[in-house]
Amino acid sequence: MKSYYAFFFCLAITLHNVEEALWLPQWSQIGAALQKPVAQNEFHFAVLIITALAYFISFLYLIFPKISILKWGFIGYLGSMIMNAFFPHLMATIIMKTYAPGLGTALLLNVPINSIILYRFYKSNVVTLKEISISTIVVGALLLAIIPFLFMLGGSLINY
Template sequence: MISTAQGPSDESTRIFPIVLLVAFLLHNAEEAISYSSYRELSQALIRTVFFHSYSAPSTHSFHVALLAVSAVGSAAMIWARLNPSRPAAVMLVRGLALLMLGNVFIPHVPAAILLGGYAPGVVTAVLMHVPIAGFVLVRLQRASAA
């Protein structure tokens, strides 16, 4: 990868936002599709382990929240794609990659273990977020160190 004194090349900051956005949106779609099937089980588990009075959001509320998060993430990555030479673009890309990677371990993998093997979003979190966000973070780090 070509890098400049300011950080990663425009080449990498042009493709990374799109790749991250696709993985992010596919993950949110998996959560949207599977949430209603796991809502009651998740609620019972959280009530037992953490908060006795916890009430999981309705499917409609969860979908609205997912749409809002998806819109914010999309706007950020589109802006980063359109402004690849701006330092804020690199920060946004790095931020979403870190968020996606962290989201694998809090809550998806532990939730899947506690729910007996699957939790909404765990498939895309493990199969897409780990390799894609990990690759982007490593490449951005190498470019900024060069």
């Protein structure tokens, strides 16, 4: 893997998560049925861990590109962040008729950067469409599964 793929992925997810960290906790207090309100400490902890996991899997895949599970983790993270732009960010913006924090960076950074990386991996036979699809579903499901736990952990560990 070219190291700049990991760099651009990490840059995009970091900027996206910073946008969310700045505005999403307050936005979540609107009280719509789409999301449960999340406290700032809970969200900041969760977004920090999610971002750190992205860096960690990227670093491991750079160091050990022949280990399939690391490749699948990396491409799954790429695909998950593409899907995240549409579900929930774009969907929430449309349904709630108010900007969902993270939508701009998701559409302007995560979708194009991650799509280009996945396309280049596919064109150079590093990964198949089936691997992209399955990895995106598995990593996306794992991320969704740990978020409530991270919120709970953040709420009990951080108090500001």
